[in-house]
Amino acid sequence: MTNPPMRARLWAEFLGTFWLVLGGCGSAVLAAKVLSDDPTPVNMGIGFVGVALAFGLTVLTGAYALGHLSGGHFNPAVTIGAFAAKRIEAGAVLPYIITQVVGGIAAGGVLYLIASGKDGFAIDGTAAGSFATNGFGDLSPNGYSLMAALIIEIVLTAIFLFVILGATDKRAPAGFAPIAIGLALTLIHLISIPVTNTSVNPARSLGVAVFNPAALAQVWLFWVAPIIGAVIAGLTYKFLHAEVPGEEELVRSSAVEDTAAHG
Template structure:
């Protein structure tokens, strides 16, 4: 139960901090944090929670990460469903908290006919810059693949584990700097689910892609690291 609570709170913080920065702080004229600020916010959420609760649950905070660690031989298949449920519930609760806070502003409304509604992800007309389904899929697949390579490498028993959280947090920051203009950056199905469920409309119908591409990319990374990169034990 402690592991599941750690995943719940870690994913809550990721969504609340990352998506919250996009909803509340990114677009304020003259003083808004912009894309770079949102990218840094997502990285900081993972970095801080990796050190806060990573020692309890492993610090996944993302269904794709759980799948990738399973494929890499670092996580048992029997725990996949419960971890993913804890992550997704944490994300949805965070999204609901963001909605409640945003509703305190009389000017607040969600226009789900526009890209990025309530920090949701999208492709085609719902991509921030109109990127197609194919290019959005490739982006989410590749960036999640490299995110998992960073995680698997930084947490390898032969690596300097003291700095794993820094590498992973900065890796997620870089991922957002690349892909916010393309898909509004997912690489995390739970994060995508929380915002799509609140935005509804087209963001919800496109949600399938933000489960499929990250999970496939993560699984590919797990097998690549385990078979091609992982240092073998010597006798």
């Protein structure tokens, strides 16, 4: 199958990552907490369960809308894991990652402008999760250590990549990958929001951390851990699903080319 032009693929990655950060982080910044002084349930905010669902929905909708163009990675870790599994060509890896980072920061900027429209808005660099940032130690929502953050981000990113690679495998049922991937990302957030505020996506972490210097100092972990997890998953998946001798090698342009799935 012929890949779409690289320009179209990169625009898809920009828009998809922008949507993921705006939708997911935006739900945390704008809607997670009490919406007004009225204590009725309708004004109590969506909470971290709602935020988890928002991240899953951004991936699901973005994958269906844009996955047929770029594979719908929307995440540098997904791109690197896909490369490790030989699902994307080497020449596309760096352009994808740069585009994803730009899309994430652009979404963070738009979110900052929106949030600044409310009187009294300020990013508290000493508060865990301020402006939907990720962190460990004092910046972990429940005070988890660097080691705990490192482990959970590696493990959950690896599992996320396994779901992506499995759901988009040529042997998997076609057309359902975005649903599996979106639900997996929702579950991942339900598990790890209390620990790190959930990253598993370096572009998502950096996109909001650039507006919070305290979180920016810790963002290195949310690059290192997801990349380690993604490489582990990509190499392991390729090993476990080795091609039958003589079968034509499967080299697709993305983790989701056939089923319009994520990232």
